[in-house]
Amino acid sequence: MAATSAATFSVGSAISFGPKVSQLPQSKPFVVRFNSLNPLTNFCGLKASTLVNCESESSFLGKESVMALQGSFASKAHRSSQRPQYHLNPQASYKVAILGAAGGIGQPLALLIKMSPLVSALHLYDIANVKGVAADLSHCNTPSQVLDFTGASELADSLKGVNVVVIPAGVPRKPGMTRDDLFNINANIVKTLVEAVADNCPDAFIHIISNPVNSTVPIAAEVLKQKGVYNPKKLFGVSTLDVVRANTFVAQKKNLKLIDVDVPVVGGHAGITILPLLSKTKPSVSFSDEEVQELTVRIQNAGTEVVEAKAGAGSATLSMAYAAARFVETSLRALDGDDDVYECTFVQSDLTELPFFASRVKLGRNGVEALISSDLQGLTEYEQKALEALKPELKASIEKGIAFAQKQPVAA
Ligand SMILES: NC(=O)C1=CN([C@@H]2O[C@H](COP(=O)(O)OP(=O)(O)OC[C@H]3O[C@@H](n4cnc5c(N)ncnc54)[C@H](O)[C@@H]3O)[C@@H](O)[C@H]2O)C=CC1
Numbered sequence: 300m301a302a303t304s305a306a307t308f309s310v311g312s313a314i315s316f317g318p319k320v321s322q323l324p325q326s327k328p329f330v331v332r333f334n335s336l337n338p339l340t341n342f343c344g345l346k347a348s349t350l351v352n353c354e355s356e357s358s359f360l361g362k363e364s365v366m367a368l369q370g371s372f373a374s375k376a377h378r379s380s381q382r383p384q385y386h387l388n389p390q391a392s393y394k395v396a397i398l399g400a401a402g403g404i405g406q407p408l409a410l411l412i413k414m415s416p417l418v419s420a421l422h423l424y425d426i427a428n429v430k431g432v433a434a435d436l437s438h439c440n441t442p443s444q445v446l447d448f449t450g451a452s453e454l455a456d457s458l459k460g461v462n463v464v465v466i467p468a469g470v471p472r473k474p475g476m477t478r479d480d481l482f483n484i485n486a487n488i489v490k491t492l493v494e495a496v497a498d499n500c501p502d503a504f505i506h507i508i509s510n511p512v513n514s515t516v517p518i519a520a521e522v523l524k525q526k527g528v529y530n531p532k533k534l535f536g537v538s539t540l541d542v543v544r545a546n547t548f549v550a551q552k553k554n555l556k557l558i559d560v561d562v563p564v565v566g567g568h569a570g571i572t573i574l575p576l577l578s579k580t581k582p583s584v585s586f587s588d589e590e591v592q593e594l595t596v597r598i599q600n601a602g603t604e605v606v607e608a609k610a611g612a613g614s615a616t617l618s619m620a621y622a623a624a625r626f627v628e629t630s631l632r633a634l635d636g637d638d639d640v641y642e643c644t645f646v647q648s649d650l651t652e653l654p655f656f657a658s659r660v661k662l663g664r665n666g667v668e669a670l671i672s673s674d675l676q677g678l679t680e681y682e683q684k685a686l687e688a689l690k691p692e693l694k695a696s697i698e699k700g701i702a703f704a705q706k707q708p709v710a711a
């Protein structure tokens with residue numbers, strides 16, 4: 300079949316290290332081609348993956364899904380054509396490591412990353428049960444090679460030459476627990492793993508998923524500082540799930556097309572420190588005071604909603620894997636030279652008086668290029684109050700992490 304002329308559509312979310320950017324760029328994270336023999340180039344948003352042709356009946360998306368996708372992307376065609384397009388480098392070949400790969404998040408995350416056309420090697424590390432996960436995953440006919448690493452003796456090898464390290468290792472919550480209740484176990488796990496990252500791939504992007512993110516990211520920063528390799532532009536707390544949830548809940552409430560909605564979520568990743576900036580929703584939507592209150596509280600409590608529904612069997616894993624895969628994909632696109640990559644993430648920041656703060660950032664080859672300051676300008680009274688209210692809790696969590704790491708310095 301001859302290739303038909305391709306329309307290129309983009310979907311996703313938008314958005315200042317070093318310079319703060321006060322203008323809010325329009326989102327353009329994902330590019331998907333239809334009506335072409337070209338494969339889909341990304342899987343985020345409603346992203347599929349490598350070697351998936353939207354015209355093909357053998358696409359794992361299925362024909363109906365493809366039609367639905369085409370429909371949902373169609374409205375973006377015009378807007379997208381006005382933007383510079385990122386084209387996947389056919390030579391793109393990045394190595395990603397997942398530490399905690401046999402867990403509830405690790406397994407589906409590994410599957411999603413296995414589908415990325417940007418990845419040539421996927422290193423799966425865990426303290427147990429990772430051999431079977433890797434054997435299983437390696438049968439998928441996507442290009443990346445899957446390697447397994449079990450236990451402390453193989454940790455260093457799992458990190459050699461890696462571009463992005465994702466850390467979902469650690470225990471999840473049970474009903475009645477706060478994320479901070481995980482501190483005593485997960486702080487040590489994150490400390491040990493980040494020490495190994497510092498020794499073996501200090502230039503990698505580091506994505507911390509393990510809770511409490513508000514403390515584990517500062518712990519990671521201290522460990523990297525003690526090792527002499529801290530680069531604040533490459534250390535990220537993964538708060539993407541808050542954005543994914545905000546987008547979903549807002550789209551449902553306002554009857555909007557899911558794919559169009561983009562809500563920045565700032566602050567931290569626990570309870571009231573999660574602050575969705577509904578007034579900055581794209582496309583522009585108006586909310587009643589009641590809607591703002593209801594949506595904000597639902598987004599802040601969404602993790603607990605899942606913990607309670609799972610009734611002791613853990614916390615969010617599938618939606619978290621989806622969100623983490625989206626952040627890996629955006630990081631790889633940034634590494635690959637796309638200069639229009641924006642995500643919300645919990646990073647070292649000077650946007651407020653707090654040393655770490657989640658906001659939109661512009662990502663580039665060297666990590667955070669800019670923090671987007673405009674999101675914090677012109678807040679509603681509700682958002683401004685909520686921002687001031689979250690600061691003491693977030694400050695305490697950050698200080699707890701720093702104090703922990705400083706009390707037990709790493710070996711040089
Ligand atoms: N940032 C976010 O938005 C979210 C964070 N989380 C957090 O992610 C973490 C993981 O959650 P799940 O995957 O559901 O837990 P899980 O218990 O299913 O999996 C955790 C995995 O980590 C492994 N592990 C434990 N210690 C390790 C070590 N020292 N080195 C390597 N691997 C180790 C375990 O063997 C297990 O396979 C939890 O702390 C949870 O709170 C969960 C959802 C969202």
Ligand SMILES: O=C([O-])CC(=O)C(=O)O
Pocket residue numbers: 471472478510540601602603605606614615
């Ligand atoms: O709620 C939890 O414990 C897991 C988490 O961080 C989330 O789902 O946002």
